[in-house]
Amino acid sequence: MTTIVLDIEGTTSSTESVHVGLYAYARPRLGPYIDAHRDDPDVRAALAEIGADATAEAVKVLHGWMDGDVKATPLKTLQGRIWAEGFAAGELTSHVFPDVPPALRAWHASGHRLAVFSSGSVASQRPWFANTAHGDLSVLVDHWFDTVNAGPKREPASYARIARTLGDPAGLLFLSDVPAELDAAAAAGWRTTGVRRPGEPNAATPFGPHPVITTFEEIDL
Ligand SMILES: CSCCC(=O)C(=O)COP(=O)(O)O
Numbered sequence: 001m002t003t004i005v006l007d008i009e010g011t012t013s014s015t016e017s018v019h020v021g022l023y024a025y026a027r028p029r030l031g032p033y034i035d036a037h038r039d040d041p042d043v044r045a046a047l048a049e050i051g052a053d054a055t056a057e058a059v060k061v062l063h064g065w066m067d068g069d070v071k072a073t074p075l076k077t078l079q080g081r082i083w084a085e086g087f088a089a090g091e092l093t094s095h096v097f098p099d100v101p102p103a104l105r106a107w108h109a110s111g112h113r114l115a116v117f118s119s120g121s122v123a124s125q126r127p128w129f130a131n132t133a134h135g136d137l138s139v140l141v142d143h144w145f146d147t148v149n150a151g152p153k154r155e156p157a158s159y160a161r162i163a164r165t166l167g168d169p170a171g172l173l174f175l176s177d178v179p180a181e182l183d184a185a186a187a188a189g190w191r192t193t194g195v196r197r198p199g200e201p202n203a204a205t206p207f208g209p210h211p212v213i214t215t216f217e218e219i220d221l
């Protein structure tokens with residue numbers, strides 16, 4: 001049994017679907033969300049981490065991070081809350097590459113275990129997989145990790161922390177579009193595979209020692 005741990009953006013789903021779909025949805029809603037949830041401890045913690053208490057100042061920082069695709073945890077916390085509300089309201093749908101649903105279903109049916117580790121918060125990961133055009137894929141996923149409950153994706157300690165939940169690192173396979181994330185997983189003793197999807201921004205990125213695939217059909221467990 002292998003546990004396949006999935007990155008989202010660039011791996012199961014296109015970068016465009018996250019940046020054009022989700023980011024555009026969150027951008028105008030960040031300020032109103034902060035104003036409406038100032039008493040929420042997570043929102044207060046996010047504002048403290050941003051280093052700005054005034055909404056306009058915080059939104060300026062958050063928009064700057066979105067422009068540079070900086071995957072800062074306070075941004076991901078706030079985006080995730082907004083996206084979860086958007087999915088619940090039926091205003092958002094997710095994208096997965098067409099090879100993803102059959103692969104996840106086949107791996108699950110064969111007794112392999114699935115988990116997600118994404119910079120996107122768990123609050124948004126679940127509805128992302130629940131609302132695909134190919135049906136609810138969230139039911140196939142046993143564990144959900146983000147930068148809050150696991151840590152930064154480019155640090156081996158985060159993968160060691162996840163392995164404390166999932167078990168022997170040698171039985172864990174991490175799929176990601178970002179070589180630095182794969183390096184960190186490999187340093188923690190995980191198996192790794194790079195994902196280079198046609199048309200994605202990592203088209204020319206070297207993956208070093210990591211095997212590389214373009215679709216999940218190429219993965220032989
Ligand atoms: C619904 S998940 C949101 C995706 C996201 O915000 C993100 O930053 C994805 O980054 P990843 O670590 O999956 O490449």
Ligand SMILES: [Mg+2]
Nearest residue numbers: 007009010177
């Ligand atoms: Mg990614």
